[in-house]
Amino acid sequence: MFPWKSVISIKPVCNVPIYLQIANQIVCQIKESHVQPGSRLPGSRAMSELLEVHRKTVVAAYEDLEAQGWIEIHPSKGAFVSTKLPERKPARIAEAPIKNGFPAQTGFEVKPYLNIHDPSYAPPGIIGLHDGPDLRLVPTKLISQTYKSILTRRAHVPHLRYFEVEGNLYLRQQLSEHLNESRGLQTTPENIFITRGSQMGIFLASSILLSPGDIVLSGDPGYYYAERVFTHFGAKVIRVPIDEHGMRTDMVKEICEKQCVRMLYITPHHHFPTTVTLCAERRMGLLEIANLCNIAILEDDYDYDFHYESSPLLPLASADQNGMVVYVGSMSKTFAQFLRIGFLVAPPNLLKEIGKLRQMIDVQGDYAMEQTIGELFRLGEIKRHMKKALKLYKQRRDHFCDLLTEQLGNRIQFKKPEGGMSIWAEFDASLQLPVVAAAAKKKGLVVSNGKVYDKASDHNWNACRLGFAGLNLEEQEFAVKVLKEVMG
Amino acid sequence: MFPWKSVISIKPVCNVPIYLQIANQIVCQIKESHVQPGSRLPGSRAMSELLEVHRKTVVAAYEDLEAQGWIEIHPSKGAFVSTKLPERKPARIAEAPIKNGFPAQTGFEVKPYLNIHDPSYAPPGIIGLHDGPDLRLVPTKLISQTYKSILTRRAHVPHLRYFEVEGNLYLRQQLSEHLNESRGLQTTPENIFITRGSQMGIFLASSILLSPGDIVLSGDPGYYYAERVFTHFGAKVIRVPIDEHGMRTDMVKEICEKQCVRMLYITPHHHFPTTVTLCAERRMGLLEIANLCNIAILEDDYDYDFHYESSPLLPLASADQNGMVVYVGSMSKTFAQFLRIGFLVAPPNLLKEIGKLRQMIDVQGDYAMEQTIGELFRLGEIKRHMKKALKLYKQRRDHFCDLLTEQLGNRIQFKKPEGGMSIWAEFDASLQLPVVAAAAKKKGLVVSNGKVYDKASDHNWNACRLGFAGLNLEEQEFAVKVLKEVMG
Numbered sequence: 001m002f003p004w005k006s007v008i009s010i011k012p013v014c015n016v017p018i019y020l021q022i023a024n025q026i027v028c029q030i031k032e033s034h035v036q037p038g039s040r041l042p043g044s045r046a047m048s049e050l051l052e053v054h055r056k057t058v059v060a061a062y063e064d065l066e067a068q069g070w071i072e073i074h075p076s077k078g079a080f081v082s083t084k085l086p087e088r089k090p091a092r093i094a095e096a097p098i099k100n101g102f103p104a105q106t107g108f109e110v111k112p113y114l115n116i117h118d119p120s121y122a123p124p125g126i127i128g129l130h131d132g133p134d135l136r137l138v139p140t141k142l143i144s145q146t147y148k149s150i151l152t153r154r155a156h157v158p159h160l161r162y163f164e165v166e167g168n169l170y171l172r173q174q175l176s177e178h179l180n181e182s183r184g185l186q187t188t189p190e191n192i193f194i195t196r197g198s199q200m201g202i203f204l205a206s207s208i209l210l211s212p213g214d215i216v217l218s219g220d221p222g223y224y225y226a227e228r229v230f231t232h233f234g235a236k237v238i239r240v241p242i243d244e245h246g247m248r249t250d251m252v253k254e255i256c257e258k259q260c261v262r263m264l265y266i267t268p269h270h271h272f273p274t275t276v277t278l279c280a281e282r283r284m285g286l287l288e289i290a291n292l293c294n295i296a297i298l299e300d301d302y303d304y305d306f307h308y309e310s311s312p313l314l315p316l317a318s319a320d321q322n323g324m325v326v327y328v329g330s331m332s333k334t335f336a337q338f339l340r341i342g343f344l345v346a347p348p349n350l351l352k353e354i355g356k357l358r359q360m361i362d363v364q365g366d367y368a369m370e371q372t373i374g375e376l377f378r379l380g381e382i383k384r385h386m387k388k389a390l391k392l393y394k395q396r397r398d399h400f401c402d403l404l405t406e407q408l409g410n411r412i413q414f415k416k417p418e419g420g421m422s423i424w425a426e427f428d429a430s431l432q433l434p435v436v437a438a439a440a441k442k443k444g445l446v447v448s449n450g451k452v453y454d455k456a457s458d459h460n461w462n463a464c465r466l467g468f469a470g471l472n473l474e475e476q477e478f479a480v481k482v483l484k485e486v487m488g
Numbered sequence: 489m490f491p492w493k494s495v496i497s498i499k500p501v502c503n504v505p506i507y508l509q510i511a512n513q514i515v516c517q518i519k520e521s522h523v524q525p526g527s528r529l530p531g532s533r534a535m536s537e538l539l540e541v542h543r544k545t546v547v548a549a550y551e552d553l554e555a556q557g558w559i560e561i562h563p564s565k566g567a568f569v570s571t572k573l574p575e576r577k578p579a580r581i582a583e584a585p586i587k588n589g590f591p592a593q594t595g596f597e598v599k600p601y602l603n604i605h606d607p608s609y610a611p612p613g614i615i616g617l618h619d620g621p622d623l624r625l626v627p628t629k630l631i632s633q634t635y636k637s638i639l640t641r642r643a644h645v646p647h648l649r650y651f652e653v654e655g656n657l658y659l660r661q662q663l664s665e666h667l668n669e670s671r672g673l674q675t676t677p678e679n680i681f682i683t684r685g686s687q688m689g690i691f692l693a694s695s696i697l698l699s700p701g702d703i704v705l706s707g708d709p710g711y712y713y714a715e716r717v718f719t720h721f722g723a724k725v726i727r728v729p730i731d732e733h734g735m736r737t738d739m740v741k742e743i744c745e746k747q748c749v750r751m752l753y754i755t756p757h758h759h760f761p762t763t764v765t766l767c768a769e770r771r772m773g774l775l776e777i778a779n780l781c782n783i784a785i786l787e788d789d790y791d792y793d794f795h796y797e798s799s800p801l802l803p804l805a806s807a808d809q810n811g812m813v814v815y816v817g818s819m820s821k822t823f824a825q826f827l828r829i830g831f832l833v834a835p836p837n838l839l840k841e842i843g844k845l846r847q848m849i850d851v852q853g854d855y856a857m858e859q860t861i862g863e864l865f866r867l868g869e870i871k872r873h874m875k876k877a878l879k880l881y882k883q884r885r886d887h888f889c890d891l892l893t894e895q896l897g898n899r900i901q902f903k904k905p906e907g908g909m910s911i912w913a914e915f916d917a918s919l920q921l922p923v924v925a926a927a928a929k930k931k932g933l934v935v936s937n938g939k940v941y942d943k944a945s946d947h948n949w950n951a952c953r954l955g956f957a958g959l960n961l962e963e964q965e966f967a968v969k970v971l972k973e974v975m976g
Binding site: 016020024064067068069090091092093100101102103104105106107108109110111112130132135136138140141143144145147148151152157158159160161162163182183184185186187188191195196197199200203208209225228229232262280283284290291294295296311312313314316318319320321322323324326336337338340346347348349350353359360361362363364365366367368369379380384387388390391 | 633649696
C-alpha cells in the first residue's frame, strides 16, 4: 500500500483546517503522479487510523477532493483517484521563444497623463501630523462583525450581484434621515447617491457638469485634488481669495459679472486648507449669485460632523430653494480612510446622469459594506462613535493649540479652528517649510512640505496643515518637540 | 428619586448589547430634559439593582455615556449629567422661509449624458438566465471570517488609511504568482494594478490610452459596456466580424493597412457575447499586426479561469514580447459580482499614469478586502473554490446544452461553449426575442431581450446570452420549460 502515513503530515496549530491539510497533501501526491489515476484510496476508517485523526475529518477531506474533481467516490466501492484529472496544462499559442520576463515598457506610446502630485505615503507606524481620524479608534470589531453577519445572512445572498447603481437602498434611507436631522436637509433616499468617498463624488459630479473651457471658481488656497479633477475635464479654475470669514463673496460677484461661470467649488464648514468657517452672510450671498448667474455650487462638506464650537452652521444645501447646490459628503473621516464610502446629495435628474457614468467606471459600490454602515446607523453606533471622537478630538485640538502657542508661538501663525482635524500653520518667513519638513523627517516626524498647498494657490504660502486628531497628547508633545528642535 | 426603573426597559433578545440599551435610554431622558444638567445619576451598584442587571453592565453604560460627553464621572463623587451637553442645534444660515422638500430638479442645466442602456436588474429571487456565477456557492463565511480576522488584527490598523494606489502589495504578490502559474505570464507585483472589477480596468486603461478621434477595433458583436467607454473618451469604434474561430484577423489587417488604429479590444478566451475561442493562429496574427502597426491590445480575459475543455489557450499577453498587450482580469466572476476586485497587467510606465488617474477617481481600493483575497490565495482557498465551481459549471453546461437541444433544438441555434458561464443562442427568425423575453417574464423567468447585443453590433442578431452557471439542474429545467411554452 502507498505509504500515506509518511507523506501526509498534519500541523495541529495552523491556519488551515486539518481536513484541508489532508486534502491538499493528497492532491500533491496525485499531481506528482505518486498515485495513479484509477487507484483506490484507503477507506475513510483506515485512513483515519493511519493519520490518527477523526474519521469525519477524512470524510470531509474526501468530499472536498471529490468536489474539486480529484477523486471519484463510488458508494460501497470506495474512493478512487479520478481518471479525468482537473489539472490541465494550457497550451502556448506559438512556438515563439520563451520570453525573458515581462516587457519593461509599453511598445505603444503612453503620454504622461497629468502633472499630478506623486502621492507620498508616510510609512505606517511613524508619527505624522496627518490630516484625518485616529485609526486606533476605528471600531474594527463592530464593523467586521456586522459585515460578517450581513454577508452570511441568507436573505442577503441574492443581492451579492449587480444592484442599484445609486447604492444600497437601506443605507440611503438611513443616510437620508441622518442628513435631514443633522444638516437641516429635506432629502428622501432618491436624493442620495452612494460613492466611494468624497473624491468620487467630486469626480462624478464634475464629469457630468463640466465641459472643456468651462470656468470653475475655487478658493485661494484651495483643495488640490478637487482642482485637478476640474482641469482634467478641461475646465479653467479661477481662484477666489479666502480671508478669515471664508471665500470673498464680493470677488465672486465681480468675476461672475464679467464672465460666465459654470461651477463654484467650496468647503464652507471648515475651508480646506485654511480651516476658516464661511460666515452666514456670505453663504446667503453665494446662493444669491448662484441663482442669479445660474452657477452650480459643489458644496464639499467632508468634515461637517467634526465641529467643536457652540454653533455649527447648516450647509448651503439646507437653504437652497432652486436646486443650485450639489452636496458632497464622506464617511471616510468618520471612521478611517480605508472605508471608501461617501455620498452625493442632489436632485434626481442629476443623479440619474451620474448613475450612467458610474456604471462605466466601476459598475457599483460594495453592497455588503454599505448595508453594514446602514445597520450601524440604525443601531445608533455611528452617532455614538462620532460623539466619542468629537469629544476626544476637541481635547486634542485644545491641547495641540496650547502646545503650539507655548512652544512655537513666535515661529508659526495659526488660528484655532472651530472644527475639523487640522490647523493651518503659516511659518515665519525666516523658515523654509520644505527644509523644516526634511529635518523633521530625519527625527522621525512626518510633516507636509507644503508644496501641495502652493499648487492650489496663486501664492507661495510657506504654510501647511498640521493634523491633531490622529495623535494622542504624548504624541503631540513629541511632534511639537521635534518641530521646535528643527526650527532652531 | 427619578423613576429610572420605569423609564428604562431592557430587551434581552436584541441586536443591541444591554449596556448600550441602558446608555441609549439615559440619553433619551437627558435629551428630553427629564433629568437636568448637573443632576446626579444613581451609583452603579444602585442602578444595577434597580435594573436587575450586572453592575459591570451599568459601569459600561456610564463609561460609554462619559465618552460621548453626556455625563461626567467624578471619582468618589459619582456620575453627573454633563452641564456642557454635546447636542447642539446647528444654526440656519438665514431667516429664509423653510423649504418645502428637496428641490425636484437642478436649477442649472444637466445635459443627458449618454445614450447608455438603463440597467435592468432582475428582482432577486426570480429565476433568470443571467450571466455570472452561482451566488449560492459564494463562501461568505470564509470571506467574512478572513476579513474580520484581518480588520481586527492590530498589525493592520496603521494601514487603514491611504495606501498604495496600485493596490495591496500582498494581493499583488499572490496574484502575480497565480497569473504566472495559470496564464504563462512572467509578471512581478509591479506589473499588477488592482481595480474594482474588470470594468474599472477598461475605464482606466481607455482613459489613459485614448484621445478624441482615435480608432478602436472591437468585435461584431462585441461588449457593449466596453464600447461605451471607448466612445465616452471620444474614440471611434470600428467593428470587426467574429466567426467561429473568433475575430477575423484578415479584416483587422485590412483596416490597419488603411488607417491608423490606436487600440484593439478583444475577449479572446470566450468571446463576449458569442463565446467562441480565438484560435492560436489568429492570436499570433493579431500580435504581429499590433507590433507592425503600433496598436495597443486591450485583452479582456474576465473568465479565463472557467474553461471546461482539455486545452485552454494561454492569453495573448503570454506571448507578447514588446509590451503591446494590456491584460484585464477580474475576481468578480470567481466569487460574485459584489466583490469588486479586478486587475490590470501591464508594463510599469502605463500603470504609473493609470495610478495618477485612479487617485482622482476614488483614491484607492479596499485595503482590508484586498488583503483578504490575498490571504485566500495563499491558503489555496481561491484555487479550491475555482476547481469546485469549474466542475459544477461544466456539469451545468452539459445539462443545459442537452436540454436546449432536446427541447428547443429547432427554434434556437447555439454551439456548446468551451468555457464561460453562458451560451450564445440565436433565435429562429420566426421568433422575436423581445416578445419571447416579455412572455417569459410573465411566467417568472428573466431572459435578456437581446437589445444590448444589437447595440454592440452592426446587425440585429435576434440572439442573446443564456447563463447556465447560476442555475442548478432543476432550475434549468424550469427555465427551458418556460422558454418552450412561450416559444409556442
